[in-house]
Amino acid sequence: MSDEGASQLFGLADELFTPRCPGSNVITKRDVRAITLAHLGLHQHTILWDVGSGTGSVAIEAAHLASAGHVYAIECNAEAVEAIKANCHRLHAPNVSVVAGRAPQVLHDLPDPDAVFIGGSGGALTTILEVVMVRLRPSGHLVVNLATLEHLSEAVDCLRQAAWAWECTMVNIACTQKILDMTRFAAINPIFVLSASQQEIEEV
Amino acid sequence: MSDEGASQLFGLADELFTPRCPGSNVITKRDVRAITLAHLGLHQHTILWDVGSGTGSVAIEAAHLASAGHVYAIECNAEAVEAIKANCHRLHAPNVSVVAGRAPQVLHDLPDPDAVFIGGSGGALTTILEVVMVRLRPSGHLVVNLATLEHLSEAVDCLRQAAWAWECTMVNIACTQKILDMTRFAAINPIFVLSASQQEIEEV
Amino acid sequence: MSDEGASQLFGLADELFTPRCPGSNVITKRDVRAITLAHLGLHQHTILWDVGSGTGSVAIEAAHLASAGHVYAIECNAEAVEAIKANCHRLHAPNVSVVAGRAPQVLHDLPDPDAVFIGGSGGALTTILEVVMVRLRPSGHLVVNLATLEHLSEAVDCLRQAAWAWECTMVNIACTQKILDMTRFAAINPIFVLSASQQEIEEV
Amino acid sequence: MSDEGASQLFGLADELFTPRCPGSNVITKRDVRAITLAHLGLHQHTILWDVGSGTGSVAIEAAHLASAGHVYAIECNAEAVEAIKANCHRLHAPNVSVVAGRAPQVLHDLPDPDAVFIGGSGGALTTILEVVMVRLRPSGHLVVNLATLEHLSEAVDCLRQAAWAWECTMVNIACTQKILDMTRFAAINPIFVLSASQQEIEEV
Numbered sequence: 001m002s003d004e005g006a007s008q009l010f011g012l013a014d015e016l017f018t019p020r021c022p023g024s025n026v027i028t029k030r031d032v033r034a035i036t037l038a039h040l041g042l043h044q045h046t047i048l049w050d051v052g053s054g055t056g057s058v059a060i061e062a063a064h065l066a067s068a069g070h071v072y073a074i075e076c077n078a079e080a081v082e083a084i085k086a087n088c089h090r091l092h093a094p095n096v097s098v099v100a101g102r103a104p105q106v107l108h109d110l111p112d113p114d115a116v117f118i119g120g121s122g123g124a125l126t127t128i129l130e131v132v133m134v135r136l137r138p139s140g141h142l143v144v145n146l147a148t149l150e151h152l153s154e155a156v157d158c159l160r161q162a163a164w165a166w167e168c169t170m171v172n173i174a175c176t177q178k179i180l181d182m183t184r185f186a187a188i189n190p191i192f193v194l195s196a197s198q199q200e201i202e203e204v
Numbered sequence: 205m206s207d208e209g210a211s212q213l214f215g216l217a218d219e220l221f222t223p224r225c226p227g228s229n230v231i232t233k234r235d236v237r238a239i240t241l242a243h244l245g246l247h248q249h250t251i252l253w254d255v256g257s258g259t260g261s262v263a264i265e266a267a268h269l270a271s272a273g274h275v276y277a278i279e280c281n282a283e284a285v286e287a288i289k290a291n292c293h294r295l296h297a298p299n300v301s302v303v304a305g306r307a308p309q310v311l312h313d314l315p316d317p318d319a320v321f322i323g324g325s326g327g328a329l330t331t332i333l334e335v336v337m338v339r340l341r342p343s344g345h346l347v348v349n350l351a352t353l354e355h356l357s358e359a360v361d362c363l364r365q366a367a368w369a370w371e372c373t374m375v376n377i378a379c380t381q382k383i384l385d386m387t388r389f390a391a392i393n394p395i396f397v398l399s400a401s402q403q404e405i406e407e408v
Numbered sequence: 409m410s411d412e413g414a415s416q417l418f419g420l421a422d423e424l425f426t427p428r429c430p431g432s433n434v435i436t437k438r439d440v441r442a443i444t445l446a447h448l449g450l451h452q453h454t455i456l457w458d459v460g461s462g463t464g465s466v467a468i469e470a471a472h473l474a475s476a477g478h479v480y481a482i483e484c485n486a487e488a489v490e491a492i493k494a495n496c497h498r499l500h501a502p503n504v505s506v507v508a509g510r511a512p513q514v515l516h517d518l519p520d521p522d523a524v525f526i527g528g529s530g531g532a533l534t535t536i537l538e539v540v541m542v543r544l545r546p547s548g549h550l551v552v553n554l555a556t557l558e559h560l561s562e563a564v565d566c567l568r569q570a571a572w573a574w575e576c577t578m579v580n581i582a583c584t585q586k587i588l589d590m591t592r593f594a595a596i597n598p599i600f601v602l603s604a605s606q607q608e609i610e611e612v
Numbered sequence: 613m614s615d616e617g618a619s620q621l622f623g624l625a626d627e628l629f630t631p632r633c634p635g636s637n638v639i640t641k642r643d644v645r646a647i648t649l650a651h652l653g654l655h656q657h658t659i660l661w662d663v664g665s666g667t668g669s670v671a672i673e674a675a676h677l678a679s680a681g682h683v684y685a686i687e688c689n690a691e692a693v694e695a696i697k698a699n700c701h702r703l704h705a706p707n708v709s710v711v712a713g714r715a716p717q718v719l720h721d722l723p724d725p726d727a728v729f730i731g732g733s734g735g736a737l738t739t740i741l742e743v744v745m746v747r748l749r750p751s752g753h754l755v756v757n758l759a760t761l762e763h764l765s766e767a768v769d770c771l772r773q774a775a776w777a778w779e780c781t782m783v784n785i786a787c788t789q790k791i792l793d794m795t796r797f798a799a800i801n802p803i804f805v806l807s808a809s810q811q812e813i814e815e816v
Contacts, residue, residue, distance in 0.1 A: 009269055011242030031373055034242035035235045038215030065213055065269070148590040149780070153765050168761070169235055170389055170802060172376035172580050172784050174598045182556040185374055187595035190582045190782060352794040353576070357561045372557070374598060376580050376784050378802045386760040391799035394578060394786045417677055419650030439781055442650035443643045446623030473621055473677070577643055578797055580784035593782055 010037060010061040017055045017087050020080040027054045028119055028145060031173050032191050037061060039169075039195040040115040041141040044068045049113045051103045051128060052120020056084035056096065062117070063093040072110050074099045076122060104131040112137055118144040125151055129158045138198055146192040159196050166196040214241060214265040221259045221291050224284040231258045232323055232349060235377050236395050241265060243373075243399040244319040245345040248272045253317045255307045255332060256324025260288035260300065266321075267297040275300045276314050278307050280326060308335040316341055322348040329355055333362045342402055350396040363400050370400040418445060418469040425463045425495050428488040435462045436527055436553060439581050440599050445469060447577070447603040448523040449549040452476045457521045459511045459536060460528025464492035464504065470525070471501040479504045480518050482511050484530060512539040520545055526552040533559055537566045546606055554600040567604050574604040622649060622673040629667045629699050632692040639666045640731055640757060643785050644803050649673060651781075651807040652727040653753040656680045661725045663715045663740060664732020668696035668708065674729075675705040683708045684722050686715050688734060716743040724749055730756040737763055741770045750810055758804040771808050778808040 011034060014026040028036060036058060040048065046066035050059040053073035063071040073088075073096050075081050081100045088096045099106050104127050116132045118125070129144075136142055142164075146152045152168075159166045170192055174185035215238060218230040232240060240262060244252065250270040254263040257277035267275045277292075277300050279285050285304045292300045303310050308331050320336045322329070333348075340346055346368075350356045356372075363370045374396055378389035419442060422434040436444060444466060448456065454474035458467040461481035471479045481496075481504050483489050489508045496504045507514050512535050524540045526533070537552075544550055550572075554560045560576075567574045578600055582593035623646060626638040640648060648670060652660065658678035662671040665685035675683040685700075685708050687693050693712045700708045711718050716739050728744045730737070741756075748754055754776075758764045764780075771778045782804055786797035 007247045009246050009248070011245060030242060031239045031375070034238040035377075038234060038238035041215060042213045043211050044213070147592045148587075149584070149592075149764070149768065150590050152761070156761065168380045168387070168389075170378045171235070172378075172582070172595065173239075174374045174376075174580070174595075176372045176557070179556075182558050183372070184555045184557075185372075185598045187580070187582075187597045189595045190593045352791075352796045353560070353564065353788070354794050356557070360557065376786070376799065378784070378799075380761070383760075386762050388760045389802045391784070391786075391801045393799045394797045415655045417654045417656070419653060438650060439647045439783070442646040443785075446642060446646035449623060450621045451619045452621070576788045576795070576797075578786045579643070580786075581647075582782045582784075584780045591780070593780075 009064050010034065012057075012061065012091070014057070016091065017057045017060075018083050018090070019055055020077065020083045026057045028058050029188055031175075032145065032171055032188065032193070033058055033061060035169065035171060035193055036117060036143055036145060037065065039141060039143045039193060040117060042066050042069075042115065046114045047111055048072070049074060049107065049110060049116045049132070051116065051118045052122065053084055053098075054080055054119060056087045056098075058117055058119060059084065059096050060087055060091050060093040063096045067095070069095065069114075071096045072099050072113075073097065074101070074103050074106055076100070076102045104128045107131050107135065114140045116140070116142045118142075121151070125154050126158050129155065133162050133164065133198075136198070140197065142196045144194040144196075146194060147189065152192050152194070155194055159194075164196045164198060166194060169193040169195070213268050214238065216261075216265065216295070218261070220295065221261045221264075222287050222294070223259055224281065224287045230261045232262050233392055235379075236349065236375055236392065236397070237262055237265060239373065239375060239397055240321060240347055240349060241269065243345060243347045243397060244321060246270050246273075246319060250318045251315055252276070253278060253311065253314060253320045253336070255320065255322045256326065257288055257302075258284055258323060260291045260302075262321055262323060263288065263300050264291055264295050264297040267292075267300045271299070273299065273318075276303050276317075277301070278303045278305070278310055280304070280306045308332045311335050311339065318344045320344070320346045322346075325355070329358050330362050333359065337366050337368065337402075340402070344401065346400045348398040348400075350398060351393065356396050356398070359398055368400045368402055370398060373397040373399070417472050418442065420465075420469065420499070422465070424499065425465045425468075426491050426498070427463055428485065428491045434465045436466050437596055439583075440553070440579055440596065440601070441466055441469060443577060443579060443601055444525060444551055444553060445473065447549060447551045447601060448525060450474050450477075450523060454522045455519055456480070457482060457515065457518060457524045457540070459524065459526045460530065461492055461506075462488055462527060464495045464506075466525055466527060467492065467504050468495055468499050468501040471496075471504045475503070477503065477522075480507050480521075481505065482507045482509070482514055484508070484510045512536045515539050515543065521548060523549045524551070526550075529559070533562050534566050537563065541570050541572065541606075544606070548605065550604045552602040552604075554602060555597065560600050560602070563602055567602075572604045572606060574602060577601040577603070621676050622646065624669075624673065624703070626669070628703065629669045629672075630695050630702070631667055632689065632695045638669045640670050641800055643787075644757065644783055644800065644805070645670055645673060647781065647783060647805055648729060648755055648757060649677065651753060651755045651805060652729060654678050654727065658726045659723055660684070661686060661719065661722060661728045661744070663728065663730045664734065665696055665710075666692055666731060668699045668710075670729055670731060671696065671708050672699055672703050672705040675708045679707070681707065681726075684711050684725075685709065686711045686713070686718055688712070688714045716740045719743050719747065726752045728752070728754045730754075733763070737766050738770050741767065745774050745776065745810075748810070752809065754808045756806040756808075758806060759801065764804050764806070767806055771806075776808045776810060778806060781805040781807070
């Protein structure tokens with residue numbers, strides 16, 4: 001299974017990622033992760049910042065995809081940092097650097113990114129976005145996954161003030177679950193995937 | 205834009221794909237496509253059959269991802285065949301072969317696949333699945349996107365009879381749309397993404 | 409609060425219903441219940457069968473609405489029967505009769521219904537539907553809430569064989585939940601609300 | 613059909629409501645309307661303001677339910693006013709008064725409400741909410757249906773400043789649609805149903 005995990009480009013089962021502590025879960029689940037990665041506009045050589053990396057699931061799949069690029073997995077929780085390192089090792093993602101510390105402070109020493117994913121912001125969403133909007137390369141993609149109305153408003157306000165182009169995808173996903181010999185759907189809580197870039201996003 | 209499309213691994217805007225005829229749309233929209241690709245378990249060297257390829261959007265993004273592999277885009281509609289060819293050329297997917305004809309008949313001459321995606325079945329879902337379940341390599345992934353209750357039942361019945369492991373993801377997605385200075389959500393019709401394999405899928 | 413519950417026609421908070429046992433929940437949650445009641449086509453004098461009544465939440469709200477009608481709450485679980493009785497008493501629904509026993513057997517002695525809701529079938533969905541399709545009055549409405557793919561297929565097959573008109577509403581609902589000072593959405597698992605009648609339902 | 617519409621309490625087919633102009637649609641569709649009505653906490657004697665009444669679908673069903681109460685359908689569009697009147701007449705809702713004019717101005721002369729529904733605000737959401745929060749009776753329910761992120765933020769901000777209790781239900785619904793002999797799901801665009809009251813809403 002670890003071999004499969006290593007060579008499969010993305011779409012790994014959530015269970016393949018060691019959680020930060022027993023019983024906790026991957027935050028960005030497989031199908032939401034797939035949408036997130038799609039919005040990041042990854043190329044082979046992408047430099048990605050993964051802010052609030054959690055168990056590193058987005059960082060690792062992005063690193064598999066951008067195999068000649070590099071991913072900086074920024075995480076301030078010590079247990080999560082250990083989980084990311086273990087997951088990078090087991091799932092063969094040598095092009096991930098784990099950055100232990102708080103955004104936006106630790107972003108200062110990193111190279112300018114082609115893409116930025118914010119999965120967690122530790123209460124500093126606006127200040128992180130302000131730094132990201134300065135540092136992201138001109139044609140780069142910013143993706144922020146938001147579970148709360150407050151963060152959604154905060155991020156949209158911030159992008160608007162900077163006159164960035166943005167769009168938001170509301171994701172409602174349910175996966176089958178066997179109960180006895182029946183198959184019901186178990187819902188994942190809705191997530192707002194906010195995509196932004198410095199350029200105008202064309203309207204459909 | 206065509207350059208960006210060429211080097212971006214996946215997550216291309218739907219508008220980048222020339223439709224089969226003016227006014228028609230990509231069937232598997234960007235975010236559904238991302239989930240679909242995630243379930244296909246792609247590797248660098250994957251041989252993929254894309255059955256009912258439509259405009260080739262899944263074929264082309266899979267080909268970008270499995271850059272050392274090969275994608276067979278099977279499509280019986282003559283206009284769609286031309287659209288796929290044009291899209292492969294413009295979006296630089298030299299490792300896609302367009303197979304003009306009907307499944308399951310045309311599958312006979314293709315190499316055994318590591319992954320199969322069925323996006324359209326032209327009324328022959330069961331017979332296609334029967335061939336696919338014989339030809340798919342043992343650890344391979346089968347993904348079927350289904351919009352109707354009848355096809356969902358038919359596919360699930362077929363997989364059950366063959367004792368294949370399967371799971372289904374119900375995808376409800378809505379994307380922001382600007383109206384005047386406001387932002388509303390426009391829903392994409394729900395899609396059932398059915399994933400199957402010969403081996404037991406572990407229950408969560 | 410019990411006073412409010414008594415006079416409010418429907419839309420009662422789920423917490424107002426005593427569950428069958430501590431820690432268990434109302435199966436048909438408020439918003440799904442509202443959709444269910446809407447599909448039942450209730451009139452003031454409706455005779456309703458509520459098959460698999462659970463905690464009686466649908467029965468009681470239907471009884472409040474059809475105040476000159478009567479609701480038969482059919483339930484085979486002894487604890488649930490007690491919960492329904494307690495809820496009917498506390499929430500002032502004198503026009504609910506609790507029928508302890510199994511459907512379709514216990515349906516024999518009940519008056520022909522104007523509307524039937526099936527919230528649970530104890531493994532006898534087809535035989536219940538067969539009886540209901542004979543006994544439901546010609547212009548009556550049948551509503552079946554389904555959580556599993558197997559029951560959905562079984563019910564649709566049954567309605568098709570009887571050439572009944574049917575439509576199905578897929579309900580994905582999420583409600584805000586406070587976490588600290590933030591507001592996230594907690595999803596309710598998807599439910600299929602299947603509505604049927606002997607007459608042709610007009611297509612939109 | 614008009615007879616059925618008259619005696620059925622709620623859950624009327626959307627087609628029963630004459631639209632404001634040919635080709636336009638009922639804004640609050642049947643299933644969303646059911647949820648909306650559930651949140652309004654209707655009693656037999658409820659006085660309801662329906663602000664931005666559109667075709668009157670919410671007003672009329674509320675009037676059927678609150679049969680000893682009264683509904684004020686406020687609408688500024690002249691064609692819509694005519695549609696509401698026609699619908700009230702045809703669907704037997706004598707306890708609806710159509711108020712032609714703009715909220716919040718026209719609210720001044722209306723009796724204090726037990727419940728308020730805002731389906732449209734003509735760009736005056738905050739000022740309407742400010743009047744409603746003064747006039748709504750202490751135990752009354754306010755429901756606002758919102759399709760845009762901007763209005764959702766505006767309404768939530770307004771309720772927060774007034775320290776009102778609120779919760780929000782995100783509604784994603786899809787209804788079956790026949791295509792040839794198949795049944796697919798057609799999605800209704802997501803709606804946020806915001807419920808508020810002066811008292812504390814208990815957290816689940």
